Amino acid sequence: MRLCVLGAGAVGRSVAELAPEYGHEVTALADSSSAVVDPDGVDVEAALARKDAGEALGGGEPGDALASEYDVLVEATPTTLGDAEPGFSHLRTALERDNHVVLANKGPVAERYADVRALEADSAGEVYFEATVGGAIPVCATVDDLGAEHVSAVRGVLNGTANFVLSRMAAEGLDYDHVLAEAQDLGVAEADPSFDVEGTDAALKCVILANVLREADCDSLDELREVEVTLADADVEGIRDIPGSALELAAEDGRTVRLVGEATRDGVSVGPRLVPENGTLSVTGTRNIVEIDHEYAGGLAISGRGAGGEETASAVLADVARLE
Amino acid sequence: MPSEPTPAPDEQPVASEEAPETDGGHETELQAHTIRLELVDEPGQLLAALKPIADNGANLLSIFHERGSLTPRGRIPVEVDIECPPDRFEGLLEDLRDRGVNVIQADAEEYGDEVTVVLVGHLVDTDLSDTLKKIQDCSGASVADIDLSAPAGAGSSAHSSARLRLRAHAGETARVVETVRKVAAEKDIDVIAPLEGSR
Numbered sequence: 195m196r197l198c199v200l201g202a203g204a205v206g207r208s209v210a211e212l213a214p215e216y217g218h219e220v221t222a223l224a225d226s227s228s229a230v231v232d233p234d235g236v237d238v239e240a241a242l243a244r245k246d247a248g249e250a251l252g253g254g255e256p257g258d259a260l261a262s263e264y265d266v267l268v269e270a271t272p273t274t275l276g277d278a279e280p281g282f283s284h285l286r287t288a289l290e291r292d293n294h295v296v297l298a299n300k301g302p303v304a305e306r307y308a309d310v311r312a313l314e315a316d317s318a319g320e321v322y323f324e325a326t327v328g329g330a331i332p333v334c335a336t337v338d339d340l341g342a343e344h345v346s347a348v349r350g351v352l353n354g355t356a357n358f359v360l361s362r363m364a365a366e367g368l369d370y371d372h373v374l375a376e377a378q379d380l381g382v383a384e385a386d387p388s389f390d391v392e393g394t395d396a397a398l399k400c401v402i403l404a405n406v407l408r409e410a411d412c413d414s415l416d417e418l419r420e421v422e423v424t425l426a427d428a429d430v431e432g433i434r435d436i437p438g439s440a441l442e443l444a445a446e447d448g449r450t451v452r453l454v455g456e457a458t459r460d461g462v463s464v465g466p467r468l469v470p471e472n473g474t475l476s477v478t479g480t481r482n483i484v485e486i487d488h489e490y491a492g493g494l495a496i497s498g499r500g501a502g503g504e505e506t507a508s509a510v511l512a513d514v515a516r517l518e
Numbered sequence: 519m520p521s522e523p524t525p526a527p528d529e530q531p532v533a534s535e536e537a538p539e540t541d542g543g544h545e546t547e548l549q550a551h552t553i554r555l556e557l558v559d560e561p562g563q564l565l566a567a568l569k570p571i572a573d574n575g576a577n578l579l580s581i582f583h584e585r586g587s588l589t590p591r592g593r594i595p596v597e598v599d600i601e602c603p604p605d606r607f608e609g610l611l612e613d614l615r616d617r618g619v620n621v622i623q624a625d626a627e628e629y630g631d632e633v634t635v636v637l638v639g640h641l642v643d644t645d646l647s648d649t650l651k652k653i654q655d656c657s658g659a660s661v662a663d664i665d666l667s668a669p670a671g672a673g674s675s676a677h678s679s680a681r682l683r684l685r686a687h688a689g690e691t692a693r694v695v696e697t698v699r700k701v702a703a704e705k706d707i708d709v710i711a712p713l714e715g716s717r
Contacts, residue, residue, distance in 0.1 A: 439667035440679035
């Protein structure tokens with residue numbers, strides 16, 4: 195497959211670097227300021243070396259990549275909320291040209307799920323978005339394999355930063371600010387961690403899953419439009435106000451606190467929850483876990499790395515493989 | 519169904535270990551119950567708490583008055599074993615509550631489920647005992663125990679935490695948690711509750 199990779203952050207560059215190993219060719223790579231396009235295959239290493247040196251990826255304008263010839267658009271630009279632009283327009287352009295789209299950007303499927311499916315219905319291209327939920331963990335594929343119509347709930351720890359903070363607070367008896375500063379030093383938390391610690395990131399992932407579950411009950415796009423979920427519909431609470439004393443009290447009772455997101459047909463909720471200290475959901479550090487409730491299979495859990503360039507790229511490339 | 523409580527309630531002796539007969543002696547219909555109460559440490563409180571038991575034609579089998587220990591709210595725990603006709607029990611509990619007696623627990627069957635929550639906020643400054651009372655009154659659950667951690671003390675801007683173990687009627691924990699959230703929200707208190715449905 196010929197890949198056009200938009201976004202040269204941790205995920206975009208890992209996809210570009212790993213693509214040959216998976217038997218694909220990167221024919222275009224762009225970030226927000228420039229692009230490199232080569233129908234015979236982009237020299238990814240050279241392009242990224244230029245970027246690392248503070249230069250442009252290549253001589254082209256960012257739009258040149260999207261306009262080039264490719265089979266699959268890998269949309270790995272930063273997630274945006276509301277109208278999900280410019281990611282949504284990138285997806286539209288690719289689908290209108292009957293190309294496939296693999297999303298790492300959560301915006302289009304969290305904020306405009308029905309719009310995405312409508313464009314896909316009019317296109318010969320398909321849309322996959324495994325990388326938007328749970329990094330390397332195959333959540334969407336598992337739900338799909340099990341039959342989303344038989345899945346009643348998907349819940350889990352879906353934000354590594356928040357989980358790192360909570361598990362460190364519990365283990366070391368430290369307060370939030372202290373652990374957050376440590377997480378920032380380690381590169382686990384960003385300078386502005388609000389997206390993670392306020393629960394927005396986990397909520398977006400759960401919104402996407404709720405859309406997948408609700409879609410399974412819909413017979414038409416109109417029905418899907420009626421029931422689609424966006425971030426605004428989610429009930430979201432973060433971990434900022436949790437004092438160390440709450441974790442201590444939980445521990446005395448054999449429990450701990452995790453930022454747990456849950457997607458059901460009823461909606462989406464994200465917030466700090468009491469979970470058994472040695473229970474399925476009490477993963478530690480940046481690890482993520484997803485629990486799926488299935489009508490016949492019962493409960494299933496998959497744990498793994500929920501973030502990281504190569505980890506997320508593995509999910510993107512698994513989606514590309516589904517398109518072959 | 520018994521006809522009338524026989525003696526005038528005021529003259530009914532409350533402790534009657536050897537007299538399992540009451541209300542005309544429908545012994546086969548009697549059911550044993552254990553009720554845990556909380557009393558304010560004032561004279562006459564115990565008698566006041568036992569009166570509804572007599573009024574409802576129940577038989578007092580035993581009473582355990584833990585005068586030495588205090589509940590988290592600084593009250594005295596009392597455990598009474600009674601026997602009464604099945605249809606009288608709810609009325610008896612209602613009478614107790616009407617008299618301001620705090621019923622902590624009324625049989626394992628009555629409060630078949632438990633749920634633990636952690637409250638986070640300005641718990642002391644927002645009158646924790648009032649919060650607990652509202653939680654009990656609104657949810658129908660009883661607070662089995664509470665652990666408070668307020669490292670910074672009252673008046674501090676730092677948040678304190680409390681772990682509450684609530685006894686709820688069987689199958690009602692989700693509703694209880696929802697009520698706790700509502701009561702807590704009025705005081706800007708966050709509730710960390712367990713996840714329903716997770717294994």
